[in-house]
Amino acid sequence: MGTGLNHFDLWTGLFGGLALFLFGMDLMTRALKRAAGDHMKELLGKFTRNRIVGVGMGALVTGMVNSSSVTTVILVGFISAGLMSMAQSVSVIMGANIGSTVTAQILAFNVTRFALPMITAGFLLSFLSRAENWREYGRIVLGMGLVFFGMGVMSTAMAPLRSYEPFIDFIATLSHPLAAALVGAAFTAVIQSSAATTGIVIVLAGQNLIGLETAIAVALGANIGTCATAGLAVIGKPREAVRAALVHVLFNVAGVLIWIGLIGELADLVRSISPGAQVLGAAGANAEAPRQIANAHTIFNVANTLIFIGFTPQIARLVEWMVPDRPLSDEAPLTPKFLDDNLLSTPAIALQNARHEIGRMGDYVHDMLLRSQSAALGESRRELDDLEALDRPVDELHRAIIAYLGRVSLTSLSAEQARILMQLVEIANDLEHVADRVASDIVTSARKRIDERATIRADSIEHINTFYAEVARALSGALAAVMTHDRNAAAGVRGMKRGVSQIARAIERDSFLQLPAGKGPGVHGYVREVELLEILDGVFKIARRIARSELHLADAIAAGD
Structure with missing residues (x-):
């Protein structure tokens, strides 16, 4: 009965079709992520404490890019930056499962007949268009x-299996x-693609090969x-990523056990x-089977979310208990988390x-x-040594950030993304310069003061x-403006110049006026005060x-330059 089966045509058709399917899926997903990346970030950035909204956002973003893993990655960044709690992310992950049923x-x-026209149109559009978005x-x-064409190839290759007894016997073992x-x-x-598995099942059902x-x-x-894909993806990743993947695993496994x-x-x-089967008989059953499978997949995920x-x-508490925070070692407090x-x-x-990584660097x-x-105002050399040692982690993270942004610069960036990239490079460099000023300049000045046995008078210490406090407030405000794109915070830092300058001039004047009367810290003390x-x-x-960089970026984006 099955002696006429052409194994070469069967296997080349099956695996060739699957290769086309997976290649098309990868090509489509990559293009979707590039085209919709900014929109994804904005949509998930507008989450609320409402769980239903979180589910909707997760479904919408995942449906847009056909990748729940991308949604999860965005969530990890939000959680780590303190913009979203673990509990809020759970509902978004549930929504991502619903969004994955769009495929x-x-x-x-019945999409196979549209495959070649879509391949033709897509090729011409990507090959001839000058605008990157249209490409x-x-x-x-x-x-x-290519996804549709791959399904058609697999469908044609597997059609003879309907009369192939070994295959029929194997399918019988799947009745449980x-x-x-x-x-x-x-x-x-x-194969690390649930979409491909679903596609093959739809093809088999459409050929009446499985019930x-x-x-x-x-x-x-x-x-x-x-879930195996999610598990592999988070190996060596931050704890937040492991927790998000664990939510995905628990949700899916529990749902399957229920159903x-x-x-x-x-x-x-x-x-x-x-x-359809009731209306059109056996032909209707074959025609309706793909739709019934897709509906079952959607109902499964929607019902699990409602449960x-x-x-x-x-x-959230369960996964935080299962994956507790791991304290960072003193030797590597700034190991990259998001790159x-x-x-x-x-x-x-x-x-x-x-940007999140630069935020960590800025906090440090x-x-x-x-x-x-x-350390700058005290007499402890040990404290100065400890302060000097704090610069090494900053240098290492700075190098990692610059190298990562260099790799990002090699990708296809829009004009706005290119401006953002250069802003991040400049901020990373600026923060590294601040660390150098603290760990090198302040430490060197304080050591000289201690060697010279110079003292700083009490009222000067109070003014310094x-x-x-004002300088620290300015740095904190600038970092907050960059991390949250807060134009008002950036303008506030820019407006601090007069007040800070007045404080510095007052300290210099008072210290200098004390020199002739012999009441001040002496010339050495005065020099070190001014130096600090x-x-x-x-x-x-x-x-x-x-x-200022945040204000300029906001103006450039608003102007569309």
Whole structure:
């Protein structure tokens, strides 16, 4: 019965079609991420504490780029930056699972006849367009056409299996839902694409090679198999990334365990809402099977979200307990957390993560400035040695950030993204200069003062402390303006110049006037006071420069330059 099967045509058609499918999916996803990267960031940045809104945002963004992993990466950045709590991210991850069903719904249409026209149109658009955005849209269409064409190739290659007894016997072993789910999980883990598994299942069902119940079970198993991809992706990544992946795993596994015994009921439900078989007989069953599978996939994810949406705080606490924070070593307090090369295909998100890393660097440098206050005015050489050692982690992170931004610069950047990249390079350099001023200039000046046995009078110390506070406030405000794109905060830092200058002049004048009366710190003490003020004024100027860069960037973007 099956002796006429052409194995060469079967396997080359199956794997060749799968290769076209995966290549098209990768091409489409990359183009979508580049075209929609800024929109994704903005959409998820507008989250609220409302869980339903979080689900909607997760579904929308994932549906836009056909990649729940990209959504998860954005969330990790928001969580780490303190812009989103773990509990808020749980609902977005649930929504991402719903968004991932968009592909199945598209594939359920009779799309193979549109494959070659889409490939033609997509190629011409990407090849002939001068505008980068239109080239990306062309690649999206081209990728989708390749996905559809790959499905058509697989469908044609697998058609003879309907009369091939070994295959029929194998499918019979999948009549048990658990076995079918395990096959779906294993296959998805190997090819790392639940969309591809769903596509193959739709092809098989459309050829009447597997029944609806078996197809649904395999599709449910794919939800577990895709967790392997998430698990591999977070190896060596920050704890926030591991937690987000763990939420994805727990949600999918728990959902499959709930539904594995209800596959018959789920099949009956999708038959009732797409009853082609009842109207058109066997032909209608074959035609409706892809749509029924896609509907089952969507119902599964929507129902799981409705079940678990009320437990987002508990889920967040569970994963935080399962993956506790790991304290950073004193030797490597600034190990990069966000510089992920996997994000280079999505420049908007790569730049955002570089901004988060610069924020970490800025917090550390700001802390260095505050710690230098006691060392600069005190008599402890040990304190100065400790302050000097704080510069090494800054230098290492600075090099990592600049190298990462260099790799980002090699990708396809819009004019706005190119401006943002240069701003981030300048800010990273500025923060490294601040660290050098603190760890080198302030330390050197204080050591000279100690060697000269010069003292600083009490009222000068009080005034210098005031000056220190203003400089630290300016640096903190400039960093906040950059991290949150707060134009008002940036303008506030720029407006501090007169007040800071008046404080510095008052300290210099009072110290100088005390010299003739012999009441001051002496010439050596006066020189060191002025030297410290000049160093701090240099830090203040850098803070103003950082704030100015944010104002200039906002103006350039607003003007569309």
